[in-house]
Amino acid sequence: MTSLIQLGYLASAILFILGLKALARPRTAVRGNLLGSAGMLLAVVVTLADQNILTYTYLAVGLALGAIIGTILAVRVQMTGMPQLVALFNGFGGLASLLVGAASYLELIDRPEAIGNDTAAAAGFTLLIGAVTFTGSLVAFGKLQEIFNGDSFQDQGIRVFAVVSLVLAVGLAVAVVLSPSPLWMWALIAIALLAGIALVAPIGGADTPVVIALLNSFSGLAAATTGFVLGNSVLIIAGSMVGASGLILTQIMCKAMNRTLFNVMFSSAAVAGGGGDSDDIYTGKVTSSSADEVALILDTAQSVAIIPGYGMAVAQAQHAVRDLTRALEERGADVVFAIHPVAGRMPGHMNVLLAEAEVPYEQLKEMEHVNPQFDQTDVSIIIGANDVVNPSARQDPTSPIAGMPILDADKSRTVVVIKRSLSHGFAGIPNPLFAADNTLMLFGDGKAAVEDINRALAEI
Amino acid sequence: MTFLIALTLFVLAIFLGVELISKVPPTLHTPLMSGSNAISGITLIGALVAAGADHSLLTTILGFGAVVLATINVVGGFLVTHRMLGMFGSNRKRQS
Numbered sequence: 001m002t003s004l005i006q007l008g009y010l011a012s013a014i015l016f017i018l019g020l021k022a023l024a025r026p027r028t029a030v031r032g033n034l035l036g037s038a039g040m041l042l043a044v045v046v047t048l049a050d051q052n053i054l055t056y057t058y059l060a061v062g063l064a065l066g067a068i069i070g071t072i073l074a075v076r077v078q079m080t081g082m083p084q085l086v087a088l089f090n091g092f093g094g095l096a097s098l099l100v101g102a103a104s105y106l107e108l109i110d111r112p113e114a115i116g117n118d119t120a121a122a123a124g125f126t127l128l129i130g131a132v133t134f135t136g137s138l139v140a141f142g143k144l145q146e147i148f149n150g151d152s153f154q155d156q157g158i159r160v161f162a163v164v165s166l167v168l169a170v171g172l173a174v175a176v177v178l179s180p181s182p183l184w185m186w187a188l189i190a191i192a193l194l195a196g197i198a199l200v201a202p203i204g205g206a207d208t209p210v211v212i213a214l215l216n217s218f219s220g221l222a223a224a225t226t227g228f229v230l231g232n233s234v235l236i237i238a239g240s241m242v243g244a245s246g247l248i249l250t251q252i253m254c255k256a257m258n259r260t261l262f263n264v265m266f267s268s269a270a271v272a273g274g275g276g277d278s279d280d281i282y283t284g285k286v287t288s289s290s291a292d293e294v295a296l297i298l299d300t301a302q303s304v305a306i307i308p309g310y311g312m313a314v315a316q317a318q319h320a321v322r323d324l325t326r327a328l329e330e331r332g333a334d335v336v337f338a339i340h341p342v343a344g345r346m347p348g349h350m351n352v353l354l355a356e357a358e359v360p361y362e363q364l365k366e367m368e369h370v371n372p373q374f375d376q377t378d379v380s381i382i383i384g385a386n387d388v389v390n391p392s393a394r395q396d397p398t399s400p401i402a403g404m405p406i407l408d409a410d411k412s413r414t415v416v417v418i419k420r421s422l423s424h425g426f427a428g429i430p431n432p433l434f435a436a437d438n439t440l441m442l443f444g445d446g447k448a449a450v451e452d453i454n455r456a457l458a459e460i
Numbered sequence: 461m462t463f464l465i466a467l468t469l470f471v472l473a474i475f476l477g478v479e480l481i482s483k484v485p486p487t488l489h490t491p492l493m494s495g496s497n498a499i500s501g502i503t504l505i506g507a508l509v510a511a512g513a514d515h516s517l518l519t520t521i522l523g524f525g526a527v528v529l530a531t532i533n534v535v536g537g538f539l540v541t542h543r544m545l546g547m548f549g550s551n552r553k554r555q556s
Contacts, residue, residue, distance in 0.1 A: 053512030066531020074539035099526035103510035103519040118463035231461040244477025348489025
């Protein structure tokens with residue numbers, strides 16, 4: 001029986017490997033997701049067949065309850081809300097690992113002959129990583145959902161607290177191994193929960209995609225360490241593969257912002273106070289425009305680049321933008337979408353939103369491909385993006401976003417910025433592009449503004 | 461399973477994960493993340509063992525909570541990924 005169960009887990013691990021591989025390629029991604037879910041189903045069935053399980057009632061109720069809640073969340077979420085949902089799921093995964101770690105540890109210390117140092121150490125790590133993943137993800141969720149503003153925690157004290165509590169938590173993890181007792185365990189959990197909050201709270205809004213990717217990696221690691229505690233191969237294999245894939249995405253995001261992970265986690269962006277005062281930059285220099293004027297310019301444009309940001313998603317403007325694209329193409333213009341790697345609030349967020357609006361995949365251009373073309377672009381239309389087109393990143397070494405690769409929209413002949421106001425982006429700094437001579441500001445709701453342009457274009 | 465075997469699996473699986481994911485295109489970043497997130501819900505296996513072992517009331521409660529949370533993670537994660545990939549898919553069909 002036992003070896004049959006082990007073989008079942010092996011089959012499930014193979015399904016996860018094939019699933020992840022397929023998930024990373026556009027043609028096979030759907031199949032990859034299905035393979036992954038098949039692997040999960042198999043693992044659950046195999047576990048339920050295990051003789052060690054004595055009570056099935058709680059399990060059935062728990063599985064049903066979780067499945068109902070998960071389905072409701074997955075079916076009801078808007079694509080704009082994807083980052084929040086992934087953060088929330090991450091947090092649930094982390095907390096689940098934490099609870100498993102706690103239950104296993106409590107069981108182990110009742111049988112002193114069974115607890116080895118390695119198992120106890122694995123339990124300690126599970127508690128630590130699970131707790132940090134849980135509260136860290138909840139804080140990220142709160143920022144994304146705009147329950148609270150991330151930049152209000154830019155205090156150096158909280159970073160010091162984060163480091164101190166992490167060190168303390170590692171110390172408690174050692175205590176959990178050397179003198180096993182429930183007291184050390186609860187202390188470790190409490191401190192690690194606080195450390196998760198303190199680690200994520202001060203991270204600036206512009207860095208959220210990095211944090212989401214990193215927490216994704218952590219939730220995988222927590223599952224892997226749970227596997228060490230239980231001596232379960234499929235947990236170790238699946239968990240560490242997710243950990244690795246999350247780390248790769250973290251690395252891609254860091255590269256896109258020209259920052260190191262350490263820098264994202266521990267350096268305070270706003271403390272430098274760079275970026276200049278908004279009044280100095282904007283007063284008397286901002287040119288406000290109208291939909292009719294923008295339509296006239298677009299009517300003669302040969303090449304147009306559209307730069308979408310999270311604001312486009314909030315305004316639900318992606319369908320109006322697609323109509324604008326088609327109208328311009330009918331006039332013979334060449335239209336591309338320039339996508340910054342960290343546009344939106346999680347890796348690849350813009351691509352999902354534009355796919356929802358049925359924008360052809362070929363029209364979406366990555367930053368490296370589109371940047372050399374901006375000086376031959378007649379009009380760049382920026383919809384709800386801010387920090388990713390802020391030329392301060394190139395020009396002002398004191399700016400908090402200095403050195404971050406940006407889309408060089410400012411180099412195109414005319415720049416049209418559709419935005420509700422001159423308010424700051426996620427990085428919390430003014431954008432000199434809005435005051436540039438070749439920039440026209442079209443103030444208003446993204447969707448309404450683009451629809452006005454479409455109407456004006458049709459009348460020309 | 462001895463600790464060394466577990467460690468071997470862990471390290472090899474990390475290398476495997478890096479190999480599998482390293483060339484993922486930006487379009488798939490979000491679905492990959494939500495899909496792999498669902499896979500990390502594999503901790504559900506541990507939750508089932510903890511909840512079903514009938515050790516003490518406390519461990520059963522902890523295990524039960526873990527089962528609910530991990531199932532939300534798994535079911536929600538795979539479903540939302542499927543929904544997202546469906547958008548890419550229908551998009552591609554319309555063009556061809």
